[in-house]
Amino acid sequence: MRKKFIAANWKMHGSQQSSIAWLQEISKEARASIELAVFPPYVYLPLCQSFSLSYGAQNCAAYPEGAYTGEVSATMLKALGCRYVIIGHSERRRFFMETNAVLLEKCKQAVLADLVPILCVGETLEARELNQTLSVVKEQLAVVAALKDNCSQFSEILIAYEPVWAIGTGKAAMPSDAEVVHAFIRSELVRIQTALAQQTRILYGGSVSPENAAAFFKMHNVDGVLVGGASLRAKDFLAIADAACNS
Numbered sequence: 507m508r509k510k511f512i513a514a515n516w517k518m519h520g521s522q523q524s525s526i527a528w529l530q531e532i533s534k535e536a537r538a539s540i541e542l543a544v545f546p547p548y549v550y551l552p553l554c555q556s557f558s559l560s561y562g563a564q565n566c567a568a569y570p571e572g573a574y575t576g577e578v579s580a581t582m583l584k585a586l587g588c589r590y591v592i593i594g595h596s597e598r599r600r601f602f603m604e605t606n607a608v609l610l611e612k613c614k615q616a617v618l619a620d621l622v623p624i625l626c627v628g629e630t631l632e633a634r635e636l637n638q639t640l641s642v643v644k645e646q647l648a649v650v651a652a653l654k655d656n657c658s659q660f661s662e663i664l665i666a667y668e669p670v671w672a673i674g675t676g677k678a679a680m681p682s683d684a685e686v687v688h689a690f691i692r693s694e695l696v697r698i699q700t701a702l703a704q705q706t707r708i709l710y711g712g713s714v715s716p717e718n719a720a721a722f723f724k725m726h727n728v729d730g731v732l733v734g735g736a737s738l739r740a741k742d743f744l745a746i747a748d749a750a751c752n753s
């Protein structure tokens with residue numbers, strides 16, 4: 507049984523004060539049947555240490571350490587108590603030109619530091635209209651196969667399917683359309699390793715809200731959600747968590 511994973515990706519939002527208020531609100535009630543995780547900007551990660559929910563970073567360096575001004579290593583994140591790290595969010599691919607080769611190095615660094623990578627995949631609107639969704643996702647999943655072949659410590663990953671056109675637009679994918687891609691992702695993981703495919707949690711991301719979350723949790727291969735905008739409001743994030751608990 508894969509425990510549902512409900513992640514809050516704050517992106518570059520929040521202040522020290524708003525972060526503490528959010529963490530206090532979310533930790534008030536325990537929800538043991540699901541896993542809640544928060545991904546704040548680096549500087550707010552230490553605040554998470556006092557609260558009982560999983561947390562991680564939105565990115566990490568592709569190198570273990572060295573003269574890389576402005577970068578933060580996976581080992582440093584682990585030392586702060588992170589359990590996860592998001593790798594290859596579409597905003598990283600688009601604004602910071604992150605390629606599969608770079609993402610593989612980042613995943614490797616995460617695994618070597620004992621962090622669990624959450625690899626984001628998803629097609630642009632143009633690719634969807636050209637009917638290339640599955641081929642784009644397949645190409646992005648090549649990172650997982652390479653990780654398995656190149657990193658003997660690799661044992662756990664999460665995949666977040668986030669269609670680029672659904673992120674921050676208020677236009678979520680139809681849950682049934684997302685399920686087609688999630689099932690495809692699982693079938694690709696089977697080709698890499700059957701046990702991995704069974705245990706891997708595949709999250710949906712892109713305009714998830716308290717209104718639409720329950721419909722995603724009805725899908726067989728949706729094991730959680732990665733929430734951006736709606737996660738900034740603790741009340742909305744908790745409503746999404748409750749939809750997962752009730753599914």
Ligand code: PGA
Nearest residue numbers: 673674712713733734735
């Ligand atoms: P959104 O972002 O929920 O604001 O669409 C999701 C994400 O980018 O992870």
